[in-house]
Amino acid sequence: MRPKSSISITFLPKNEIVVVSQEGVNILDIALKAGIEVSNSCGGNGTCGTCLVRVHQGGQNLPPRNEIEMEMALERGFSPNERLCCQLEPVDGLVLELPFEMLK
Numbered sequence: 001m002r003p004k005s006s007i008s009i010t011f012l013p014k015n016e017i018v019v020v021s022q023e024g025v026n027i028l029d030i031a032l033k034a035g036i037e038v039s040n041s042c043g044g045n046g047t048c049g050t051c052l053v054r055v056h057q058g059g060q061n062l063p064p065r066n067e068i069e070m071e072m073a074l075e076r077g078f079s080p081n082e083r084l085c086c087q088l089e090p091v092d093g094l095v096l097e098l099p100f101e102m103l104k
């Protein structure tokens with residue numbers, strides 16, 4: 001049984017589930033630490049767009065885009081469920097698709 005304060009995130013397409021117990025880290029960091037391959041050409045600075053994820057569940061609990069993410073979303077025409085995981089703090093119950101993983 002996981003602690004009450006822990007956060008569970010599922011990464012599609014492989015249904016990899018990561019549970020973390022601390023907040024204050026972004027989803028890219030969590031995925032990489034768990035060994036999940038997420039492209040991150042800019043190292044999490046919000047300038048490359050390669051860490052794009054599609055949010056399948058839990059998006060209603062995510063914070064609005066920050067300034068960095070908003071700029072890229074407008075420039076590249078992201079749909080509302082497309083987010084940069086390097087700019088997102090985790091929330092419990094997220095189901096995220098890694099679109100670049102699907103291309104392999």
Ligand code: FES
Nearest residue numbers: 044046049051086
């Ligand atoms: S890692 Fe480059 S935008 Fe997220």
